[in-house]
Amino acid sequence: MTIDGRLLLAVAAALGVMFGLIVLALERRMRHPTPGLRLWAVAAFLLGAAAALHALQGIAPLWVPAIAGNALILVGRACTVASCQQLDHHRVRGRWLAALSTLFFAGVLATLLVWPSFPARSLVMVAGMGLFATWAAASLFVSAPLSVSRTVTLAGFAGMALASFSRIWAHARQIDEGSAVDLHSPVIAVYIGALLIFDVLCNVGFVLIITDRMHERVLQLARTDHLTGALSRGALYTQAQRDLQLARRQRSYTAAFIVDIDHFKAINDTHGHAAGDSVLRHVAQHGQAVLRCTDLFGRYGGDEFVAILPETDLDTAAIIADRLRQCVGQPMPGPPPLPRGVPGVTVSIGVAAVLAGGQGIDELIAQADAALYSAKHAGRNCTRVVDDPPPPGKPPLRVIHGGT
Numbered sequence: 224m225t226i227d228g229r230l231l232l233a234v235a236a237a238l239g240v241m242f243g244l245i246v247l248a249l250e251r252r253m254r255h256p257t258p259g260l261r262l263w264a265v266a267a268f269l270l271g272a273a274a275a276l277h278a279l280q281g282i283a284p285l286w287v288p289a290i291a292g293n294a295l296i297l298v299g300r301a302c303t304v305a306s307c308q309q310l311d312h313h314r315v316r317g318r319w320l321a322a323l324s325t326l327f328f329a330g331v332l333a334t335l336l337v338w339p340s341f342p343a344r345s346l347v348m349v350a351g352m353g354l355f356a357t358w359a360a361a362s363l364f365v366s367a368p369l370s371v372s373r374t375v376t377l378a379g380f381a382g383m384a385l386a387s388f389s390r391i392w393a394h395a396r397q398i399d400e401g402s403a404v405d406l407h408s409p410v411i412a413v414y415i416g417a418l419l420i421f422d423v424l425c426n427v428g429f430v431l432i433i434t435d436r437m438h439e440r441v442l443q444l445a446r447t448d449h450l451t452g453a454l455s456r457g458a459l460y461t462q463a464q465r466d467l468q469l470a471r472r473q474r475s476y477t478a479a480f481i482v483d484i485d486h487f488k489a490i491n492d493t494h495g496h497a498a499g500d501s502v503l504r505h506v507a508q509h510g511q512a513v514l515r516c517t518d519l520f521g522r523y524g525g526d527e528f529v530a531i532l533p534e535t536d537l538d539t540a541a542i543i544a545d546r547l548r549q550c551v552g553q554p555m556p557g558p559p560p561l562p563r564g565v566p567g568v569t570v571s572i573g574v575a576a577v578l579a580g581g582q583g584i585d586e587l588i589a590q591a592d593a594a595l596y597s598a599k600h601a602g603r604n605c606t607r608v609v610d611d612p613p614p615p616g617k618p619p620l621r622v623i624h625g626g627t
Contacts, residue, residue: 231415232278235422239271242426249433257436259309262302263429269299270422285335293331293348297324300355303425307359310432311366327351346391353387356380359425372435376428382421390414450500451507454521459529462519463584466533471579478532478540478576479584481591482506482547485569485603487526499526502568506551513547529588537576537608544572545606569604571595576609 246264250256276283276292301320308315330347334340360380363373446458454462463479470477484490484506491499503526510520510528519531530547532540551570573595577587590609598607 228411228415229278229280231412231419232274235274235415235419236271236278238419238423238426239267239269239274242430243267243271245430246433249430249437253437253440255440257310257433258312259306260433262306262309266299266302266306267426269295269302273299289331289335289344293344294328296348297327297351297355300352300359304355304359304362306429307362307366311362313362313366323351323354349387349390353384353391356384356387360384370432370435372428372431374428375431376425379421379424379426379428382424383418386414386417386421448507448522451503451522453507453511453528454519456521456523459519459521459523459531460584463531463587466519466531467577467584467587470533470577473534474579475534476536476576476578477587478535478537478574479587479591480530480532480540480544480572480574480606481523481588481595482510482528482530482544483571483573483595483599484526485571490566505568506570509550510547513543513550523588529591531584535576537574540576541574541606541608544574548572548604548606571598571603572606573598574606574608 243264246260246267250260250264253260273292273295276295277288280288301324305315305317305320327347327350331344334344334347357380360377363377363380367373369377446455447453448455467477469475484502487499487502490502503522506528507520507522510530514520514530514532517533518535521529523529530544532543535543548570552567573591573593575587575590575594577590582590594607594609597610598605601607
């Protein structure tokens, strides 16, 4: 069986519908909508419909593929560019996209009604498709670091632009001819087949980008406590172990402190669990604001939070912890205030530190918990350090090549 352009266009129409449905199915599975998803699905449906209309070349009236089919292609390609811009949270150049689509469609009408010429009409369309494909590729290239999925999508758009621009010279030589397209021509079949392959690459790459976003979202949910936005206990332990391993190599201090909300059960019993949740978020926001970008802050369980401070000795950690204790009693700028009737929030904090990662994370937190117990017995709303802090370490010995 000879593969001609009409068969390839039918395949392109079916693939357009299939990829549009796949993208919509992915959107339904995502709890938080991803920008650009629906617009890509609309573009896939429009391009699939355009391929179906072009497959009717020689069967349906000329205006069906020439006007309706080309209009769908231009709108679909413009939607693809807008989807790429939305995907990376860029401002969509809607006016520019609409103006270019209108300009190229006016060229299609002119070469159909004023100056009838298929090569000229095809020249206008391949120039428009090449421009939109180049725009989409540039948007993906400059927006974010290239991943495998983004590279596949970029390769599809780049190939589509190259295939379109390569046809400009051939159509420019035949600009004065008025013959219609021959879908049985091997040259046309090769051109349509190339566009089909590159379009499949674009769709597959886009689907991979969305699945990467879903994977990142799942990891973020696993790493973050959904109520307070602080690190989850598992993520806190994992990253703290890495900090302790680094401290062993560098022979540096690693400090930790535990934050316990004073009389939290009484707040829950008196004002309700919604008020207790507000207090937890209040403390978490202050903790994330006070700590440094290299520190870790996570919810340990119930009304307790744990902070891990790499390359920090006991005295410095105690200063940071007490600064947090003092800030918790103040309102946080931006977020909603605590519910009415909730008394001023106070916390008790226990601080500990180890040298050169000499102990594991469990032992470090156990020491901080012992200091927290001392803070509670001292009347709460205070900061206490561990009774036996680690001695200052000696500077590490370094082997210098050619010396001692």
